[in-house]
Amino acid sequence: MKLSERDKKLLILLVAIGIVALSYFFGYKKLTAKTEELNAEIANLELRHNSLIKIANNEKKYVADTKANVEECTKIMSNYSDNNAQESLIMYLRDFENELDTVWIKTYTMPKPKTLHTFMGGKGYGTQTTMGLTLEASYSDYKKLLEEMIAGDKKNYISSVSISYNEIDDKVTSTMSFNKFTIVNPNEEIKDKVKLENILIGHDNIFISAIFKPGSSAVEDEGNRILNDNDFQLVVSPVGSGDATVSINKTGDREGTTTLKTDYNGTSDVSITIAEDAGGQYKATYKIGANEKSVTFVPGENLDLLICSTPRIDNDNVAVNLTIKNTTTMTFNLKVINDDDVSPRIRLVNQEGSIMVIK
Numbered sequence: 001m002k003l004s005e006r007d008k009k010l011l012i013l014l015v016a017i018g019i020v021a022l023s024y025f026f027g028y029k030k031l032t033a034k035t036e037e038l039n040a041e042i043a044n045l046e047l048r049h050n051s052l053i054k055i056a057n058n059e060k061k062y063v064a065d066t067k068a069n070v071e072e073c074t075k076i077m078s079n080y081s082d083n084n085a086q087e088s089l090i091m092y093l094r095d096f097e098n099e100l101d102t103v104w105i106k107t108y109t110m111p112k113p114k115t116l117h118t119f120m121g122g123k124g125y126g127t128q129t130t131m132g133l134t135l136e137a138s139y140s141d142y143k144k145l146l147e148e149m150i151a152g153d154k155k156n157y158i159s160s161v162s163i164s165y166n167e168i169d170d171k172v173t174s175t176m177s178f179n180k181f182t183i184v185n186p187n188e189e190i191k192d193k194v195k196l197e198n199i200l201i202g203h204d205n206i207f208i209s210a211i212f213k214p215g216s217s218a219v220e221d222e223g224n225r226i227l228n229d230n231d232f233q234l235v236v237s238p239v240g241s242g243d244a245t246v247s248i249n250k251t252g253d254r255e256g257t258t259t260l261k262t263d264y265n266g267t268s269d270v271s272i273t274i275a276e277d278a279g280g281q282y283k284a285t286y287k288i289g290a291n292e293k294s295v296t297f298v299p300g301e302n303l304d305l306l307i308c309s310t311p312r313i314d315n316d317n318v319a320v321n322l323t324i325k326n327t328t329t330m331t332f333n334l335k336v337i338n339d340d341d342v343s344p345r346i347r348l349v350n351q352e353g354s355i356m357v358i359k
Contacts, residue, residue: 077183080155084113084127084182092180093133096145102138103145107241113182124185130159131178134241136311139165142172155181162240164313168342173313175241223358226335230304231297232272232284236345238316239265245318246270248286250295251306260286260293265316271323274303274332274353282328303330309339309346319345326353333358 055062081088089110097103113127137145142163149156161176235247246268247261262268272286285294303326312318326332331354336346348357 077185079153080126080181080183082182082184082188084129084180084184086110089129089131089180093131096148099148100137100141100144102141103135104137105133105135107134108132116181120186124183127182127184129180129182131180132175133178134175136174137172138170139172142174149178166311166313169311171311173238173311223335225302226304226306226333226358227337229300229302230306230335231299231302232286232305234270234272234305234307234320234322236307236309236318236320238310238313238318240313241310246288246320248272248288248293250284250297258293258295260288260291262288262291264289265318267317267319267321269323270320271325272305273325274328276328299330302333303328304333304335307334307336307339307346309336309344311338311340312343312345319347321347321349323350324348324352324355326355328353330354331356 081092093105093108097105109132111130113129115125115127117126118124119126135145146158149158157179159177159179161174163172163174165172230251233249233251235244237245239245243263244261245263245265247259248270249256249260250258253259268288270286270288272284275283275285277283281296282299283294283296285292287293305324307322324332324334334348334355334357336357336359339346
């Protein structure tokens with residue numbers, strides 16, 4: 001079959017049109033898209049180039065500003081502690097006692113730090129630790145303490161405080177909420193590290209200690225021993241210092257299951273009875289007013305009660321009329337510490353059995 005001249009011309013025309021179409025779709029269109037992409041990239045580079053030129057022209061100013069900002073940031077950061085560990089905070093409080101002779105921080109509460117701000121993608125953070133403090137000091141040392149707490153080299157503030165003053169012995173008794181702020185930067189070494197100085201570890205002679213020395217008074221040694229080794233504790237506190245004015249508990253009871261207490265601001269009748277049954281089981285029964293609790297226990301070589309009292313403050317009528325009864329074959333030793341010299345809180349009104357009161 002032969003193609004006519006007309007068909008040949010049509011076929012050539014169709015081939016030409018196909019070549020043109022293929023060139024457009026596979027050549028020109030791709031070149032156009034690439035051109036647009038390059039033009040957009042050039043526009044972005046021109047913007048960056050112009051920005052860098054501007055920065056380069058102001059290089060000296062930016063370097064000076066950066067240096068000044070770093071110095072200012074370092075100065076601000078130095079006003080904050082950089083260690084919020086409890087060990088560090090305890091040693092921080094201990095330093096006040098070491099620097100001011102009459103300051104005694106009797107009790108403290110220390111909840112977990114509260115995070116107020118984060119930076120560096122959450123790795124760095126600023127915290128606030130609110131500590132509840134009960135303390136005693138002379139009037140002059142208390143003023144110095146407040147000044148050091150507020151105007152010291154670290155960021156702190158006192159959110160609440162109560163103060164009472166005894167003119168006779170020049171003693172300030174105070175409770176306060178003390179807030180300490182900390183900035184922790186994980187990229188920097190902690191500067192406020194805990195430093196333990198003059199801490200004795202171990203002893204050359206096991207027969208000599210801080211509470212016993214050969215040849216000293218037996219009664220004195222027993223009293224010192226009871227401070228660190230006792231079976232029961234009776235704590236008498238002033239009004240407002242805590243949730244109880246009088247409390248009794250078995251020593252070592254961290255859960256508080258053996259605790260009996262009252263918040264009465266007056267004289268409480270307290271009795272403690274120690275008994276032993278035929279099987280050698282020891283039982284302590286103690287009462288505060290009409291409330292009673294019993295505890296079975298195994299005594300050690302000694303049977304001891306430590307009574308922790310406190311000096312009186314204004315509008316403070318807390319006192320204890322104490323009755324002690326011991327029906328066991330052991331001697332029940334009583335040691336009273338920190339009672340008020342002028343108006344004692346602890347009054348031993350009745351005792352029965354083998355009982356030794358150690359002053």
